[in-house]
Amino acid sequence: MIWYRSLYITNNSIGKRASLFSLLFNTLHSHSLHAMAAAALLRHICKPQTYASLRIISKTSSYASLSTSTDTKRLSHLFQVRSVCAPAEAVAGFDEMVAQTQRKYYMLGGKGGVGKTSCAASLAVKFANHGHPTIVVSTDPAHSLSDSFDQDLAGGMLVPVQGLDSPLYALEINPGKAMEEFQATRKKEGDGSMRNFMDSMGLGMLGDQLGELKLEELFDTLPPGLDEAIAISKALATQFVLFNDKSALQVMQFLESQEYSMFTRIVLDTAPTGHTLRLLSLPDFMDASIGKMMKLKQKIASATSAIKSVFGKEESQPRLDASDKLKQLKERMAKVRELFRDSETTEFVIVTIPTVMAVRESSRLCASLKKENVPVQRLIVNQVLPPSASNCNFCEMKRKDQMRSLDMIRSDPELTGLSLIQAPLVDAEIRGVPALKFMADKGVCSRFLIFQEWDHHFLNEKLRLRARSPRPCSVARVPNTRLEERECNPQPQGEMDNQEKPFEMKISFLLQRHWSFYTYQSSLSHWPVYELRVLC
Numbered sequence: 001m002i003w004y005r006s007l008y009i010t011n012n013s014i015g016k017r018a019s020l021f022s023l024l025f026n027t028l029h030s031h032s033l034h035a036m037a038a039a040a041l042l043r044h045i046c047k048p049q050t051y052a053s054l055r056i057i058s059k060t061s062s063y064a065s066l067s068t069s070t071d072t073k074r075l076s077h078l079f080q081v082r083s084v085c086a087p088a089e090a091v092a093g094f095d096e097m098v099a100q101t102q103r104k105y106y107m108l109g110g111k112g113g114v115g116k117t118s119c120a121a122s123l124a125v126k127f128a129n130h131g132h133p134t135i136v137v138s139t140d141p142a143h144s145l146s147d148s149f150d151q152d153l154a155g156g157m158l159v160p161v162q163g164l165d166s167p168l169y170a171l172e173i174n175p176g177k178a179m180e181e182f183q184a185t186r187k188k189e190g191d192g193s194m195r196n197f198m199d200s201m202g203l204g205m206l207g208d209q210l211g212e213l214k215l216e217e218l219f220d221t222l223p224p225g226l227d228e229a230i231a232i233s234k235a236l237a238t239q240f241v242l243f244n245d246k247s248a249l250q251v252m253q254f255l256e257s258q259e260y261s262m263f264t265r266i267v268l269d270t271a272p273t274g275h276t277l278r279l280l281s282l283p284d285f286m287d288a289s290i291g292k293m294m295k296l297k298q299k300i301a302s303a304t305s306a307i308k309s310v311f312g313k314e315e316s317q318p319r320l321d322a323s324d325k326l327k328q329l330k331e332r333m334a335k336v337r338e339l340f341r342d343s344e345t346t347e348f349v350i351v352t353i354p355t356v357m358a359v360r361e362s363s364r365l366c367a368s369l370k371k372e373n374v375p376v377q378r379l380i381v382n383q384v385l386p387p388s389a390s391n392c393n394f395c396e397m398k399r400k401d402q403m404r405s406l407d408m409i410r411s412d413p414e415l416t417g418l419s420l421i422q423a424p425l426v427d428a429e430i431r432g433v434p435a436l437k438f439m440a441d442k443g444v445c446s447r448f449l450i451f452q453e454w455d456h457h458f459l460n461e462k463l464r465l466r467a468r469s470p471r472p473c474s475v476a477r478v479p480n481t482r483l484e485e486r487e488c489n490p491q492p493q494g495e496m497d498n499q500e501k502p503f504e505m506k507i508s509f510l511l512q513r514h515w516s517f518y519t520y521q522s523s524l525s526h527w528p529v530y531e532l533r534v535l536c
């Protein structure tokens, strides 16, 4: 088990050189210890250090501002603690999501605007980065996948996502269009089908009368949610080809053909809750209504067959008409239904934010999912305000408010059994692959010490890190740096919980150019983000 905490630091003093700074790197093992992390940070800040010191120098900033100093010279360089990443335990479960090699479907859903698309996209990036060829599909009528990846993914076709080393494809299905296609097919072949059918039996008169019943008009009043169901079945159906357009065929082929069998993760970004709930109950509804229509059709068929035999007419095979399409639709709905409920292959991940309204809606969604036997195990709580040593009143109030909502989640009978994945609120828009990678690592698996600086001024400069952990730490990866010194002191430092015996590690690096992994080149070129991997 890897335990870690990362401090997320920025340099808000543009244009100045920094020669040395230290970071407090706390490893606590419960996300409920955020406050403890902040307290430990403050204690650390206030305590004089031999090799570096950190102290609060600004009480007006929304984040704690820290200054650094060294043995040789004092620096006026300013850094800001931006956030403390969630510990591994808070995001437990992601390893399981990645580990299995067989194909898995992850459907992300929740209240409107909580970050479903951002989470679906960053999860897809994460899967791809962990070696799973992945497809991310949006079935939300109001797509934002293109916006999230900052690439044009529209058009209803599989589009390769640029900016990743591993294969990641995206697909934005337009449920409205899928519905229109269905209606168009139905109109073209359906309206006259009953009449044609009766004509073929030599019973045109009867056909006219039945035609007046306008059975197929039932299609015009199809229930809400069908558009998304058709879109999902369009993407996932493996054997039923209802639409003859090229893109739909391509989409359907991807699941069954050898060429696309390589995809082991399919992430679905679904529409907001209400739509999803309607979608879940739709297959049953369709089953009942289509079943009735099909029964009627069969009765007519056997009646006309009886009449025809009386008149000695030859039985002719009626051509594929609207009712056959209905049958196909019914079968496809059953496929969607099966897919939603297959716990071996599918998981519905609820996305929420820590507000009372969102939590209540998530609870209702969870109850409905359980009622419908849809497998749900995880709840992503997005936009959690990270703790900091700040005395910002607004942040403090907001944080308390969020804590109450998190408590609500923990005590909610529907949500309590779910694994929580906390994703922090970040102060930049989650847009573009680097940002999505960043969010995935912070929110889903933050094994890094991440800090930021506004300028590249750290070439050939030394960085000293002091990491404190209940367990011995090791530096797993320091990109573009040369490890200068490493000193591990296993003595308890007495600043952490007495139960724990913290180790202290001092690491010194020589920083080299391009010491960056995640840079917001596409959207925020001025805001590079660096990472340092420390395993504890």
Ligand SMILES: Nc1ncnc2c1ncn2[C@@H]1O[C@H](COP(=O)(O)OP(=O)(O)OP(=O)(O)O)[C@@H](O)[C@H]1O
Pocket: 111, 112, 113, 114, 115, 116, 117, 118, 119, 140, 142, 144, 272, 382, 383, 384, 423, 424, 425, 426, 427, 428, 429, 430, 431
């Ligand atoms: N953790 C986060 N920190 C900061 N901003 C975020 C975070 N998560 C999402 N956002 C921002 O919130 C906005 C809405 O996110 P997103 O489109 O992912 O939500 P959604 O639930 O898919 O919305 P909709 O219901 O409209 O489809 C976006 O601008 C996104 O960048």
